[in-house]
Amino acid sequence: MSFPWAEEYRPKSGFTRWIDQRLPLPRLVYGAVGGGYPVPRNLNYFWNFGVLAGLALTIQIVTGIILAMHYVPYDQAAFRSVEHIMRDVNQGWLLRYLHANGAAFFFIVTYIHIFRGLYYGSYKAPRELVWMLGLVILLLMMATAFMGYVLPWGQMSFWASKVITGLFGAIPLVGEPIQQWLLGGYAPDQPTLNRFFSLHYLLPFVIAGVIILHIWALHIPGSSNPTGVVVKGPQDTVPFHPYYTAKDGFGAGVFLILLAAVVFFAPNYLGHTDNYIPANPLSTPSHIVPEWYFWPFYAILRAFTVDFILPAKLWGVIAMFGSIILLFFLPWLDPSPVRSGNYRPRFRQFFWILILDILVLGWCGGLPAEEPYVMISQVATMYYFAHFLIILPILSWTERTLPLPASISESVLHGEEAEAAPADLSGVRPAAAE
Amino acid sequence: MIRLLGILIGLGFVAVAGWSLAWGVGAYVTEEHEESVEHRFHKEPRDIAYSFDGPLGKYDHRQLQRGFQVYKEVCASCHGLSYVAFRNLHDLGYGEEEVKAIADRWQVPVPSVDPKTGEASTRKALPADYFPNPYPSEVAARAANGNALPPDLSLITKARHGGPAYVASLLTGYSNPPAELPADSRPGQGLYYNPIFPNLNIAMPPPLREGQVSYADGTNPTVPQMAEDVSAFLAWTAEPKLENRRAAGWATLFFLIFATILAYLAYQNVWHGGASRRVRQTGPLDPENMAKNDEAKSDAGIAG
Numbered sequence: 001m002s003f004p005w006a007e008e009y010r011p012k013s014g015f016t017r018w019i020d021q022r023l024p025l026p027r028l029v030y031g032a033v034g035g036g037y038p039v040p041r042n043l044n045y046f047w048n049f050g051v052l053a054g055l056a057l058t059i060q061i062v063t064g065i066i067l068a069m070h071y072v073p074y075d076q077a078a079f080r081s082v083e084h085i086m087r088d089v090n091q092g093w094l095l096r097y098l099h100a101n102g103a104a105f106f107f108i109v110t111y112i113h114i115f116r117g118l119y120y121g122s123y124k125a126p127r128e129l130v131w132m133l134g135l136v137i138l139l140l141m142m143a144t145a146f147m148g149y150v151l152p153w154g155q156m157s158f159w160a161s162k163v164i165t166g167l168f169g170a171i172p173l174v175g176e177p178i179q180q181w182l183l184g185g186y187a188p189d190q191p192t193l194n195r196f197f198s199l200h201y202l203l204p205f206v207i208a209g210v211i212i213l214h215i216w217a218l219h220i221p222g223s224s225n226p227t228g229v230v231v232k233g234p235q236d237t238v239p240f241h242p243y244y245t246a247k248d249g250f251g252a253g254v255f256l257i258l259l260a261a262v263v264f265f266a267p268n269y270l271g272h273t274d275n276y277i278p279a280n281p282l283s284t285p286s287h288i289v290p291e292w293y294f295w296p297f298y299a300i301l302r303a304f305t306v307d308f309i310l311p312a313k314l315w316g317v318i319a320m321f322g323s324i325i326l327l328f329f330l331p332w333l334d335p336s337p338v339r340s341g342n343y344r345p346r347f348r349q350f351f352w353i354l355i356l357d358i359l360v361l362g363w364c365g366g367l368p369a370e371e372p373y374v375m376i377s378q379v380a381t382m383y384y385f386a387h388f389l390i391i392l393p394i395l396s397w398t399e400r401t402l403p404l405p406a407s408i409s410e411s412v413l414h415g416e417e418a419e420a421a422p423a424d425l426s427g428v429r430p431a432a433a434e
Numbered sequence: 435m436i437r438l439l440g441i442l443i444g445l446g447f448v449a450v451a452g453w454s455l456a457w458g459v460g461a462y463v464t465e466e467h468e469e470s471v472e473h474r475f476h477k478e479p480r481d482i483a484y485s486f487d488g489p490l491g492k493y494d495h496r497q498l499q500r501g502f503q504v505y506k507e508v509c510a511s512c513h514g515l516s517y518v519a520f521r522n523l524h525d526l527g528y529g530e531e532e533v534k535a536i537a538d539r540w541q542v543p544v545p546s547v548d549p550k551t552g553e554a555s556t557r558k559a560l561p562a563d564y565f566p567n568p569y570p571s572e573v574a575a576r577a578a579n580g581n582a583l584p585p586d587l588s589l590i591t592k593a594r595h596g597g598p599a600y601v602a603s604l605l606t607g608y609s610n611p612p613a614e615l616p617a618d619s620r621p622g623q624g625l626y627y628n629p630i631f632p633n634l635n636i637a638m639p640p641p642l643r644e645g646q647v648s649y650a651d652g653t654n655p656t657v658p659q660m661a662e663d664v665s666a667f668l669a670w671t672a673e674p675k676l677e678n679r680r681a682a683g684w685a686t687l688f689f690l691i692f693a694t695i696l697a698y699l700a701y702q703n704v705w706h707g708g709a710s711r712r713v714r715q716t717g718p719l720d721p722e723n724m725a726k727n728d729e730a731k732s733d734a735g736i737a738g
Contacts, residue, residue: 385451
C-alpha cells in the first residue's frame with residue numbers, strides 16, 4: 001500500500017512465492033487486512049463496526065441463498081412457502097429468523113458505523129470518497145431491505161410496497177408512470193413480487209462490490225482515529241494483523257452473542273404482527289409502518305402535512321430523500337480542519353442533540369400519524385435539517401477548538417512520557433490505547 | 435460557497451417544516467380532542483402464565499392435547515388450520531395410530547379426484563394431509579357467517595398483539611355492552627360486544643360455554659380453562675419449533691460466550707503479551723526490518 005512504513009509482503013514458502021509471482025493475491029490480502037496494513041494504534045471499539053457490518057452482510061448472503069432454495073416468488077404461494085421454511089425445512093426456522101433479524105443487526109451496526117464517522121469526522125479530507133461510497137452502500141442496503149421485506153407477502157409486505165412505491169408517484173408529471181414501472185402494474189402484484197425477488201438477490205452482490213471500493217478508497221489515506229490527527233510515522237501504528245484482527249474477533253463474538261440472543265429467544269420482537277397475515281389487497285392495516293430501521297425517515301416523510309407551493313406529499317418525499325442526499329455534501333458543509341469531536345466542544349454538544357433527535361424521529365416514525373406525535377416529528381425534522389445544513393457550516397466558521405495532540409503516540413502515552421522516550425520504545429505498550 | 439448554499443437550503447426545509455408545524459399547532463390548539471370510543475372502552479388482554487413463557491419454557495403436552503380437543507370440537511367448524519398437517523400432531527405426544535385415527539375421523543374430507551371418472555371428489559384425510567378448510571371458498575365462509583370471514587388460526591397467536599393471552603382473553607372477554615357506550619358503537623345485527631377486540635364488536639358469537647368439551651384427562655372444562663388450553667394449542671400451531679429453537683439457543687449461547695472469552699484473551703495476549711513486545715521494539719522502520727523488506731522486494735522481483 002501507499003505507506004512508507006508498511007511492511008512488505010514476504011512469501012513464507014516456495015508455493016506462496018510461486019503464486020505471488022503469477023497472481024499477487026496473497027500480497028493483496030496481506031496489504032489489505034494483514035500485517036502489511038498499518039493502522040493507528042489508538043482505535044477504540046467504535047472502529048469494530050465496519051468489520052461487523054461486513055460480517056452481517058456475509059450472514060445475510062449465506063442465509064439468503066439457502067432461503068432462496070426454498071422460497072417461491074409467486075403471489076399465491078409466497079406466504080405458504082415461508083411457512084414451509086419455518087415448519088418443514090431442516091433448520092428453516094433458524095435460517096429465516098437469522099435472515100430477518102440479521103437485517104436488523106446489519107442496520108444497527110451500520111448506523112453505529114455512520115455515527116462514529118460523524119463524531120470523529122471520518123468524512124473529512126482525504127476520506128470524502130470513503131464516506132460517499134459508504135452512503136451509496138447505505139442506499140443500496142435500504143433498497144435491498146425494503147424489497148426483502150416484501151417477499152413474505154404478508155399484510156405489511158404488501159402495504160409497505162404500496163406506500164413506498166407510492167412515494168415515487170408524488171413526483172410531478174413522471175411520478176405515476178415511474179410508480180407503475182416499478183410495480184409492473186397499477187398495484188403490487190405478481191410482477192412486483194417477482195422483480196423484487198430478482199433484485200433482492202442481485203443487490204447484496206452490488207453492495208459487496210461497493211464495499212470493495214469503500215475499503216480500497218480507505219486504504220489510500222489509511223484509517224482515521226479518535227484524535228483525528230494524521231499518522232506521523234510507524235510509532236503511531238500497529239499492523240492490522242494480528243492487532244486488529246484479534247480485536248475484531250472479540251467484537252464479532254459480542255455481536256454474535258447479541259444476535260443469537262434475539263434470534264433464539266425473541267425472534268419476532270423486531271417484526272410486525274401483521275406480517276403473519278397473508279397479503280390482502282382489500283383490507284388495509286390500521287397503521288402501515290415500515291421496519292424500525294426506516295422509522296426516522298418515515299417520520300420525516302410524514303412531517304410535511306401542509307401544501308407550500310408544492311404539495312405536502314412531494315415535500316415529504318423531497319425531505320426524506322434529501323435527508324440522506326445531504327450527507328453526500330457533508331465534507332464540504334463542515335470543512336473544519338479539526339476532525340475529531342473530542343476536540344470540538346460545541347460540535348460535540350450538537351452531535352448528541354442530533355443523536356437524540358434521530359431517536360425521537362424513530363420513535364415518532366413507529367407511531368401512528370396522530371397528534372402530538374406529528375408535531376414532535378416536525379420539530380425533530382426541523383432540527384435534523386438545521387443541524388447538517390445550518391449549524392455545522394456555521395460551527396466550522398466560528399468554533400474555537402481545543403488544542404490537538406502533536407501525534408497519536410503522544411495522545412496515547414499521557415502520563416507515560418518517561419517510559420516513551422523517543423530513543424527507546426521498548427516500554428511502549430499499545431494497551432494504553434484503551 | 436457550498437456552505438452558503440447549504441444554509442439557504444437548510445433554511446428552506448426548516449421554513450416548510452415549520453409551516454406544517456404552525457398549522458399542526460394551530461389545529462391542535464383550536465380543535466377539540468375527543469377520545470375515540472374504541473380507545474375508551476378497549477381492554478388489554480389479561481396476564482396469563484403459560485408453561486412456555488420465558489427462555490426456559492416448554493410446551494405442556496397435556497395442555498396442548500386439551501387445546502387440540504377444544505379446537506377440534508369447537509373452533510374447527512368455522513376456522514381452518516391450513517399450515518398444520520395431521521402428522522405434526524406427533525409433536526403433541528400422539529402416537530402413529532392415534533394420528534391416523536384423528537385424520538381418518540376428521541369432519542371435513544380432503545378434496546381429491548375420483549380415480550375412475552377423474553371428477554372432483556373427496557376422500558378421508560391422511561396424516562400427510564394438512565387440516566382441510568371448513569369452507570370450500572371464502573365466499574362460502576362469508577355466506578355462512580353473516581359476511582364475516584373466520585380467519586385461519588395457524589398463525590393467529592403471532593399475528594395479533596398479545597399473542598396467546600390475547601386469544602384467551604378474547605374468548606372469555608364477551609360481556610354486555612356498558613350503559614355509557616354510545617348508540618352507534620353498540621353491537622348491531624350479528625355482532626357481539628367484546629372489549630378485547632379492537633373494534634369492540636366482533637362477529638364471532640361467544641364460542642365457549644361451561645362443560646362444552648369433556649376432557650379425557652379429567653380436567654374441569656371451565657370457560658377460562660378451555661380458553662387457555664386452546665390458546666396454548668394455537669401458540670404451538672404458530673411456533674411449532676419453539677422448543678428446538680430454545681434448546682439450540684442455549685447451546686449456541688454457551689458456545690459463543692466461551693468462544694468470545696477465548697477471543698478476548700487472544701486479543702489481550704496480542705496487545706499485551708510477550709510476543710507483541712518484541713514486534714513493538716523493532717517496528718517496521720527498524721533498519722533490520724527495512725533490510726528484510728528490501729530482500730522481500732528483490733525476491734518478488736519488485737524494484738524499489
